Each structure stands twice: as C-alpha cells, then as structure tokens.
Amino acid sequence: MEFLQPATWSEALAMKAAKPEAVPIAGGTDLMVEINLDHRRPATIIDLTHIKELTEWGMDDGRLRIGAGVTYARIIDELGDRLPGLAMASRTVGSPQIRNRGTVGGNLGTASPAGDAHPPLLATEAIVELASTKGTRQVAANEFFAGPKKNAMRADELIAAFLVEPARGPQQFSKVGTRNAMVIAVCSLALAVDPKRKHVGIGIGSAGPTPIRAAEAETFIQEVLEEHRLWERHVHCEPSALKQFGELVAAAAKPIDDVRGTADYRRHALAVLARRTFRWAWDDYRKSK
Amino acid sequence: MNVSCTVNGRAQVAEGVWEGESLLYMLREHLGLYGSKNACEQGECGSCSVYLGGTLVCACLVLAGQAQGKEIITVEGLARGHGLHAVQDAFVEAGAVQCGFCTPGLVVATHDLLQRIPSPSDAQIREALAGNICRCTGYAKIIDAVNLAAGRSRS
Numbered sequence: 476m477e478f479l480q481p482a483t484w485s486e487a488l489a490m491k492a493a494k495p496e497a498v499p500i501a502g503g504t505d506l507m508v509e510i511n512l513d514h515r516r517p518a519t520i521i522d523l524t525h526i527k528e529l530t531e532w533g534m535d536d537g538r539l540r541i542g543a544g545v546t547y548a549r550i551i552d553e554l555g556d557r558l559p560g561l562a563m564a565s566r567t568v569g570s571p572q573i574r575n576r577g578t579v580g581g582n583l584g585t586a587s588p589a590g591d592a593h594p595p596l597l598a599t600e601a602i603v604e605l606a607s608t609k610g611t612r613q614v615a616a617n618e619f620f621a622g623p624k625k626n627a628m629r630a631d632e633l634i635a636a637f638l639v640e641p642a643r644g645p646q647q648f649s650k651v652g653t654r655n656a657m658v659i660a661v662c663s664l665a666l667a668v669d670p671k672r673k674h675v676g677i678g679i680g681s682a683g684p685t686p687i688r689a690a691e692a693e694t695f696i697q698e699v700l701e702e703h704r705l706w707e708r709h710v711h712c713e714p715s716a717l718k719q720f721g722e723l724v725a726a727a728a729k730p731i732d733d734v735r736g737t738a739d740y741r742r743h744a745l746a747v748l749a750r751r752t753f754r755w756a757w758d759d760y761r762k763s764k
Numbered sequence: 765m766n767v768s769c770t771v772n773g774r775a776q777v778a779e780g781v782w783e784g785e786s787l788l789y790m791l792r793e794h795l796g797l798y799g800s801k802n803a804c805e806q807g808e809c810g811s812c813s814v815y816l817g818g819t820l821v822c823a824c825l826v827l828a829g830q831a832q833g834k835e836i837i838t839v840e841g842l843a844r845g846h847g848l849h850a851v852q853d854a855f856v857e858a859g860a861v862q863c864g865f866c867t868p869g870l871v872v873a874t875h876d877l878l879q880r881i882p883s884p885s886d887a888q889i890r891e892a893l894a895g896n897i898c899r900c901t902g903y904a905k906i907i908d909a910v911n912l913a914a915g916r917s918r919s
C-alpha cells in the first residue's frame with residue numbers, strides 16, 4: 476500500500492490525476508472501518524487532512540463556500556446560526572469522537588443513502604464543487620447522488636467544497652433511530668423554509684437507494700401557502716393540507732425492508748416527520764414576524 | 765514507512781509502520797503504549813480514545829500516517845508525575861471500574877469533557893460519553909465518577 480500526503484490542494488489534484496484509482500482519506504470514519512475490517516485494501520491512499528484549503532469556509536458571492544474537510548464539530552460550533560438544519564443533522568452524527576473527525580466531504584464521498592448531511596443539503600439546494608487538474612465543476616446536490624453509495628464524482632476528481640446559501644428562515648432536521656446517539660438513521664428528514672423565495676425545501680434520508688428530494692411535496696406545500704396567503708397572514712395551514720403534505724413526502728420515498736426497519740414503517744415515519752418538522756418550522760416563521 | 769510524532773510530550777519515531785495501519789495499532793504495537801484499548805476497530809466503542817492535535821478522536825479510525833508531525837496524548841500522558849490524574853482517581857473512588865477495558869477511553873473522554881465544560885449536567889455527560897461503551901458497570905458509577913472529578917477540579 477502506498478500512502479501519499481499532499482501539502483496543498485493542487486498537489487492533491489495532481490496525485491489524483493496521476494493515479495485515478497487512489498482513494499482519498501479525510502476523517503477516516505468511513506474508510507478506516509473498511510480497512511480495519513479488511514473490506515477494502517486500496518493500493519494508494521491520499522491523505523487530505525494536511526491541506527489547509529479544505530478546512531476553510533467563507534462567503535463567496537452570497538453563498539457560503541465550505542471546504543470538504545470541515546468537520547461536523549466545526550459546522551455545529553462555527554456555522555450553527557447560518558446553517559441550522561445542517562448543524563442539527565451534524566449533532567446527531569455518531570459521538571463526539573466521530574463529529575471531531577468526520578467531514579461533510581467524507582459523507583458526500585461515501586454517498587450513503589443514510590448520510591445525515593445529505594437531507595439538509597438537498598433541502599437547501601446546496602451545490603457540490605468537484606475539482607480536478609482540468610478545472611472545477613458544480614453539481615447540484617440533487618444530481619450528485621447517483622445510486623447506493625455512488626456519486627457523480629469522476630475518477631480524477633476530488634470534492635473541494637459545498638456551496639449553500641445562509642438560512643433566511645427556519646430549518647429543521649429529524650432522524651428516527653433506536654438511540655439518541657450513535658445510530659444510522661432508520662429514516663430522516665430535513666426541511667428548510669425560505670420566506671424570501673417563498674420556498675420550502677425537503678430532503679429525506681435512509682428511505683431509498685439515494686437521499687431524495689421530495690419535489691412534489693415541496694410544490695404542494697408552496698401552493699397551499701401561496702393560495703391561502705399564509706406567508707402574509709402568518710397563520711397555520713389546515714390539518715387536511717398538512718396530512719396531504721405528509722403523504723406526498725412518504726410517496727417520494729423508495730424504501731426497502733432491512734434490518735433497521737420496514738418500508739411501511741419508514742413511509743409512516745416520514746409522513747409524521749414531515750408534518751412535525753413543518754409545524755415546528757412554521758411556528759418559528761409565524762413568531763418571527 | 766516511518767511516522768514521526770510527539771506522544772505524551774516526547775518526540776517519537778515509529779519505524780516500519782504498514783501504510784494501512786491505524787494510529788491505535790501504531791501506538792500499541794510500535795510504541796508499546798497499551799493504555800489505549802482495541803475492542804471494535806470501527807469507532808463504536810471509544811476504548812481507543814486519544815487526543816490528536818488536542819482533539820478527542822478514536823485512534824482506530826486515524827490512519828497512522830495521518831499522525832505524521834502531530835501531537836498525541838494517550839491515557840498514559842494525562843497524569844503529571846507519579847500519581848494519578850484527578851479523573852483517574854475519581855473513577856477508582858466511585859467504583860466506576862470493573863473489568864477496566866473501557867476505562868482508558870472513558871478517562872480520556874471525561875478529561876476532554878471537563879476541559880470544555882467544567883461543570884457538566886447529566887445530559888451533557890451522557891452526550892459526551894455516548895461514544896464510549898462499557899459492558900460491565902451500567903454507567904451509573906461512571907457518571908458518579910465524572911461528577912466527582914468535576915466537583916474536585918472546581919474546588
């Protein structure tokens with residue numbers, strides 16, 4: 476096995492271009508498990524943890540640009556006010572040891588349908604920035620997840636950062652699991668309310684081959700809010716509309732039966748999470764007037 | 765390959781490290797530091813908890829080469845001089861140790877917690893130790909030990 480340790484981003488990209496089969500490592504909280512348990516034995520590993528650029532974040536043309544190597548612990552501490560949904564999801568990841576080390580870039584690299592960063596990235600229409608020696612390209616989170624543990628990254632590319640607008644309204648994240656910590660989601664849901672664009676974004680996790688954006692449910696609830704002028708009136712929407720909203724979110728899922736739960740349970744739970752998180756978020760919006 | 769790092773304040777070079785090895789394996793098998801325990805090798809149990817560059821991590825999830833040039837503190841490095849660290853004393857006194865396999869990890873995680881939050885609530889203790897599994901004590905005495913250590917460092 477070969478271990479490469481680039482000191483700069485351009486060096487890392489050159490190494491990846493020269494050896495497209497090389498496997499990057501960031502926090503190692505996914506990759507090391509595979510190596511320790513002998514599920515994977517990469518011929519070459521590129522360590523990204525000594526690259527300063529990947530650990531930086533800042534504003535970039537109205538959006539936050541957050542380096543792929545920023546850990547969950549730092550998202551919670553440094554970005555909790557600007558990205559409350561992602562911070563909520565980050566708080567549910569593993570344990571302090573895992574949050575201190577695990578990164579959103581690594582979550583995107585693994586592209587598990589259960590990755591907890593994914594639903595909030597979908598709900599806020601985040602963009603993933605991929606880079607190679609040939610240049611950079613931006614892929615919408617919605618198009619990034621290509622299948623179970625498959626993503627849109629090409630062999631010579633690395634994930635540089637993700638771009639997302641700072642929250643303009645309430646955001647929520649909820650996750651179903653058997654414990655309050657250290658659980659892979661049975662299912663999860665993120666919701667983001669944007670009063671300026673009159674937009675409600677919804678991402679669901681662990682309920683299909685990829686994380687899923689619930690586009691029809693988004694359109695439906697936006698129409699309800701619009702039609703009854705709820706944005707202006709700052710009142711709650713009808714329980715019947717909320718029920719239908721929950722059903723549309725459940726319908727967007729493509730769950731399976733597995734050790735963590737049945738498909739039926741996941742659909743049921745998602746409808747509950749959808750109604751609940753919307754009510755919480757809308758309450759916050761109403762109070763913010 | 766060789767990995768140079770500072771462990772418990774001493775410059776060390778681990779020689780002949782396999783590139784796919786974890787920091788935990790390197791500490792135990794190359795540097796003879798058996799305090800950090802190997803129980804799961806998948807980040808689930810916390811018995812390998814150490815500080816890497818001042819941050820609490822599972823040593824089993826760090827690739828040895830990633831520790832190049834970094835500062836590591838293991839459970840062996842917490843006490844000053846010959847006595848025990850206050851957190852270690854508290855674990856002994858509270859009866860928070862049975863087989864002791866989880867203890868080094870819990871001691872390091874508790875040390876980290878009390879540095880961040882000197883007087884943690886029960887909920888904060890449970891949250892901070894959520895990644896450390898103990899199969900013997902039932903956790904009540906561990907929480908007693910954390911409270912005992914917190915009370916002492918306050919006074």
Ligand SMILES: Cc1cc2nc3c(=O)[nH]c(=O)nc-3n(C[C@H](O)[C@H](O)[C@H](O)COP(=O)(O)OP(=O)(O)OC[C@H]3O[C@@H](n4cnc5c(N)ncnc54)[C@H](O)[C@@H]3O)c2cc1C
Nearest residue numbers: 501502503504505506568569578581582584590591634807
């Ligand atoms: C005990 C435990 C609990 C966990 N709990 C949760 C949880 O609650 N929720 C959750 O979502 N996940 C959880 N995980 C999984 C893991 O922590 C996350 O997926 C984390 O985000 C991975 O980040 P990392 O930096 O550690 O990735 P790594 O393991 O370093 O890398 C993961 C993958 O991404 C690739 N990669 C990393 N960085 C880049 C980059 N910049 N460009 C291209 N590819 C890259 C790697 O090659 C690898 O394939 C848990 C893991 C453990 C061990």
Ligand code: FES
Nearest residue numbers: 804805807810824
């Ligand atoms: S051995 Fe590292 S967490 Fe269990």
Ligand code: FES
Nearest residue numbers: 862866898899900
């Ligand atoms: S004392 Fe035995 S595992 Fe904790």
